[in-house]
Amino acid sequence: MGSYVPSTPAQRQEMLEAIGLHDFRQLYRDVPEEMLLRDGLDLPEGMSELEVSRTMTAMAARNTAYSAILRGAGAYDHYIPSLVKYVPAKEEFLTAYTPYQAEMSQGILQSIFEYQTMICQLTGMDVSNASVYDGATAAAEAAAMCRDRKRRVTLISAAAHPDTINTVRTYCYGTGDELRVVPVKDGRTDPEALRQMLAGGDVSGVYIQQPNFFGQLEEAEALGEIIHQGGALYILGVNPIAAAILKTPRDCGADVAVGEGQPLGMPLGWGGPYLGFMATVQKHMRKLPGRIVGQTVDSRGQRCFVLSLQAREQHIRREKASSNICSNEALCALTASVYMAAMGPEGMAEAARQCLSKAHYLAKALCAIPGVSLRYPGEYFHEFVTELPRVPEVLEALEQHGILGGLPVEGGILWCATEKVSRAVLDETAAVVKEVLSK
């Protein structure tokens, strides 16, 4: 029964007559009669707003609500400042299309220009695009960007997120290019193996994730040197919170910096919408896929902003385009901007330091329990893998306390602690684990 058609039935009839018709079916006279859906859709009747609200609220209630989340693995439960939720919900931002008409869209264009700048400042790179779909597709787009006629092979670390690896693999499948996976040693990308895999001279780009899927911090600068020595380009996938305190992709020698922007103010949302960010150095500017906003002047000489470098895009290049992306995640980019501006340089760094500190606090508390130990020896940011027995029982017991424990990984658990988790919850977690393991 719900409808968003404003014209009343009487008006619709008048409008039909104004175009010389008598009923709606005449509008579809080009459609072969036999194809028309004679019995209508086999779907329930429409609902009023109250029923929709009741139905979907009941669906939401069927999900488990956790009071604390110690799981990361590509999606992170950070505190979202109130303003960060409010600004992108303004219906002007929310309900506009891509800003094709600059004169009617300066607000969006400026917000994207500001986003691009902030991504550059976070990564140390020169140029950012207006976003891509998520971190995994950012990696895939970056791999495509790096490819040239001679070098067609892409390398990816086995310590990258499984979904990133599989997405890059799928994009490579599309273009018929090869993806090879660089093995891991002690939880980090094996530099020797990498060096060997580059030796053939056929590698265009190498994707390394920092921190990696196991939470370990890669020796990103050293890996970069190896990659460049092998004549390939270096794609570094970074966690944007960690980026506030970690050596920048630029300083690590990255040619392209990409990442999953979800930690910058987006809710977990069962996986989306998220935000893929991409930034590169000046010389690869025109290879960067997707929308880019540029500054210019208007007819009155005022500074203003437009969609720029469109000659790269699919609507101009058609089959010669290296990416088909048009819609991206503009509202998520706005969200990320508001988040970064609300946190500021100090707040971003503080969030990162608290993630780091709480993860180490949790690791220490867990490893004090007999039977629990760290799987990998290296430095880590806010995730780490513990070896421990009885993983299902541990997670079940935590769930009873309203806590979503870490992700089970091959007989261990990949834990994550963010600034949002209080010390009390970390202590509670350790106590629960201890109790289960002492049974």
Add this chain to the structure above:
Amino acid sequence: MGSYVPSTPAQRQEMLEAIGLHDFRQLYRDVPEEMLLRDGLDLPEGMSELEVSRTMTAMAARNTAYSAILRGAGAYDHYIPSLVKYVPAKEEFLTAYTPYQAEMSQGILQSIFEYQTMICQLTGMDVSNASVYDGATAAAEAAAMCRDRKRRVTLISAAAHPDTINTVRTYCYGTGDELRVVPVKDGRTDPEALRQMLAGGDVSGVYIQQPNFFGQLEEAEALGEIIHQGGALYILGVNPIAAAILKTPRDCGADVAVGEGQPLGMPLGWGGPYLGFMATVQKHMRKLPGRIVGQTVDSRGQRCFVLSLQAREQHIRREKASSNICSNEALCALTASVYMAAMGPEGMAEAARQCLSKAHYLAKALCAIPGVSLRYPGEYFHEFVTELPRVPEVLEALEQHGILGGLPVEGGILWCATEKVSRAVLDETAAVVKEVLSK
């Protein structure tokens, strides 16, 4: 640690120096030294936004969340359309002050003018003010409006809401006027008693509530005749949802129509903010207290809106004003406008009919249970009182089902059903009551 002061400590120091001072304490040199709070406030340190969120979310979680509410008695759980929540949350509306500067406030002024019109259309009256605090104060302000030099006594039906009676009593206490309570017979205002109480010729105004506190529908038109025969003015307090289908206050002969506007889109909110609406006939226009918005033209001849008839108000009349009200509930009035416009005439009437129908369905289902019966014989809208034993056990059992049962009143229960409650919940309620009473 929270602070909304934007200027940095360095800037503050420069600003102090710019006014010729060195520290903040010098700003307070007029304050006698011995009065200054030497040890500061005995309060906790300030909190960050995350802590405030955590602390207050925990407080909110300490309240019981019911999945259905069958309690009314002055506050009603109606469905609030999504748009009705969104519009008043826009920060332009939310964070403006009273629209003193018409040139910068046309949006608010027009919204109030529209609200005034809708209240007139709902009540059938000629003039509405921009709102007062709530239904109880609306009754008290109306009583003050009706008073003149000779007639100083106000009558109020004993079937009015206890808080309304007590608020009107308090306002009468203020001015030193008398309030007398008209007794109830069979759950409705006793017309004979009313007639007798008017006989002295000292009554200025009579307040009747429709539907009354017990949910019963008063013979509002007949009572109006008695009141006017007694030379008094007739104040009719109406439920604004019921008003969509009930004979209008104007048609019942009311001189002033007032009511609690909460059902028009405001959340229960543990009692506020709510909305008092007040409307009257043309001849009492200049007695109406509070803000009123009027239409006029600007210097360019365009239609525009201003705060009008300000000569009535306290800032002009000072001690000669009959009310001191200035801030009212403008944002709640906007909420009510959006609600009425979203529902429209048909939606308002439909909501009222569903309240009526569901209350009757519930009453029938309850009265089919041995030991349960209606206390009063008259017609009712969406509330009714049942006699039944074991009231505390019944309410406790309903609470176990997530249902807030009706309000206990002298050995019975005052129930309320709105359009928001599904038939399934009504059936469940009857089943629970039956089970408790059959034990």
Add this chain to the structure above:
Amino acid sequence: MKLIFEKSVPGRRCSILPRCDVEEVQLPQELRRQEAPALPELSEVDLSRHYTELCQHVHGVNCGFYPLGSCTMKYNPRIDEEMAALPGFAGVHPLAPEHAVAGCREVLDTASRYLCQITGMDGMTFQPAAGAHGEFTGVLLIKQYHDARGDHQRTKIIVPDSAHGTNPATAAMCGYQVVNIPSAADGCVDLEALKAVLGDDVAGLMLTNPNTVGIFDENILEITRLVHEAGGLCYYDGANLNAVMGIVRPGDMGFDCIHMNLHKTFATPHGGGGPGAGAVGCKAFLEPYLPQSAILSEGEHLQVRAFNGNFLVVVKALAYLLTLGREGIPEAAENAVLNANYLMRRIQGTFQPAFDRICMHEFVLGLEEFKKETGVSALDVAKSLIDRGIHPPTMYFPLIVHEALMLEPTETESRETLDQAAEVFRQLYQLAHTDPETMRTAPHNAQIGRPDEVQAARNPILRWQA
């Protein structure tokens, strides 16, 4: 802009409610209204666009500078809104049983503790819905107190002539005769004038300190002492509390009760004219008289509105109080005062402050000389500010200053905003000397020009009609 009624189309609607799932019941014919109310008929898209259009013609403090004197237009934090919208607060029925509202009680108890500490009072009620409503409640406390003692000859309330209009109106609503006493030139209480009217017919004094011209009355202890000696009580109008919170407490100044505007001092938004919340505090001996809801409590009590007041506004204020805490509260006051002094000093040299001294949280410009010189009035300056995106100051108040403009920047304005505003004032000062006509006809860039208020009052059109 079209009115919503002018956009209405018969039969147009939103789909909010489902069909009724129980048997339909009709009202008896004699109780039914003849026709449905003539509310507007619109679709959701019409509504969305209508209210977007309206809100584009509103200036809120979260959108720009709003130095409206005596209104304390400080920034309204977003987290406060988020907390008040929590279903755990917004969905609670006011008559839910006590065990189901432990969280709501905690909100009131905590807010009460903070506000008692800030004001130096012992008890607090949140029932009043606005500042004036709080005044009413406060003066009723005084009345109850005297009545309870059988002290019935006290029929007068003393109010300085610099007071807000609500003070005398409130006293009148409480059945008191208002005794206006003249202020000294600086708006402070004239002690001799006070002494002259004190006696056993005085129920109390209503006072705000700092006063309405933004000056702290140095004699405050003497004033309250004199009133108490005469058997009266002292009521503190909290309108200007933002200047002194965490610095000096009304309770320590000798006041017996106080109202606060949570929507000013404690950052809850004013919604274009409410809802506010007028918390009222008092010393222990007045606590028994604090208002209560009849349906929620036993015994006889005063009551100024239904239930417990504008609870969700208190939630917002509490979020603000928790955020500021022990250091943040005086920090806000100090910076409110600093900002007022800084802006006053920056403007000085063009427009003249009415009082050339350190002010509190607000200051008054007196434009009498300026007007004589240029023919441009305080009103004209105010309207010219609108064209420049600044909400005008309070005009023509207090009455004791001629051609007054009263500015209260609050602590949430940055130095940059104050500098820009000062620059605007400077430009207007010059413009008044070069092109006064432009100012006399301002605003020019606003949605409307000056409205004809006389016509509005003489020929009132208070509702739309088809």
Add this chain to the structure above:
Amino acid sequence: MKLIFEKSVPGRRCSILPRCDVEEVQLPQELRRQEAPALPELSEVDLSRHYTELCQHVHGVNCGFYPLGSCTMKYNPRIDEEMAALPGFAGVHPLAPEHAVAGCREVLDTASRYLCQITGMDGMTFQPAAGAHGEFTGVLLIKQYHDARGDHQRTKIIVPDSAHGTNPATAAMCGYQVVNIPSAADGCVDLEALKAVLGDDVAGLMLTNPNTVGIFDENILEITRLVHEAGGLCYYDGANLNAVMGIVRPGDMGFDCIHMNLHKTFATPHGGGGPGAGAVGCKAFLEPYLPQSAILSEGEHLQVRAFNGNFLVVVKALAYLLTLGREGIPEAAENAVLNANYLMRRIQGTFQPAFDRICMHEFVLGLEEFKKETGVSALDVAKSLIDRGIHPPTMYFPLIVHEALMLEPTETESRETLDQAAEVFRQLYQLAHTDPETMRTAPHNAQIGRPDEVQAARNPILRWQA
């Protein structure tokens, strides 16, 4: 407008996080960045005002008419936003265990059922994040299908020359050679041209129907039959689904797979350029190839992004689907088509439709003659609409019409809005004949005049620098 960086003040900040409640750990020196990122430093009031200022310079469909052809700018309902913001959806971790996400599963399953019914498909994935991403996914299905059969010689994808630029770009991303075939004059497929390119090297055809000039291709069954006969598959570009949903189904037209733009057809907002969601449906035989998340599933699968896609966008689309239901869905389509025809007819007589016949949900004006007559281009008309509060139509597309303006009013515009828009077009038509210069320099009332796009591309400034 100032950039946010130009409002930054060193040391200014919001108070978001508490002090750390555990022992602080430092990164080893060699891993640390040298200095904090140079993000802007602002207070909350600065931020609030900055973004308010920005949003005042954006036109969303919920704010006004937005007839941007092929973008289906229909009203975005509020309830959809409310549902997506429910903590029960927004707070769910993508890797929460299966028993904890029953509600999320129900959302996807229900949305899938609705969309399969609407499209005539058997299976559905929500992993693609946008329309072009859906195209990519759909063509990958075709590729997987042929590869699984060992049918490796199919290296070509046929795309009509009237297609959106994403179609050929997508085919290229999937490693296909693009075969462009010319359209007939009405944008429909030229059957002879199609036959000429069909063969055993053809992997498939990408088509939208109704086509990009808003005409339903009567030969659609013949077209898909021919492709299938040649061993190819047919891909339906769902960009124009709004015209026919509930009326005729792509599955019944003979298509094997389809992408939909939930942010167009199913009313989820586009956010100034995303997030969208590009649901992809397919017939049963293609279901095994639908993408899956590696971390969430066993076995080898295609995967086009992490996890399950833009889930919260699907929540919004489902709220919309539940609202419309079996009658509402075709009602929306019919009224979209009615509105396009009505507006076209109202404009006719001034600007000329490129095709004088009943259109589907959108229509194209061809301004070639008009431009010769007046010197005013399609661009000039578009820019003049901005001054009148209407978002311009799509310009210069499809390429087969010269000086094209493509209008798609959608079903959520009222007759009144269409009448007003037609009147604006009439006025502009006249203005072009009386005062073309005004139009050639439009917009005049917008925040900015025409931007210099050449300079932007030639001398790119893509970020702010201090």
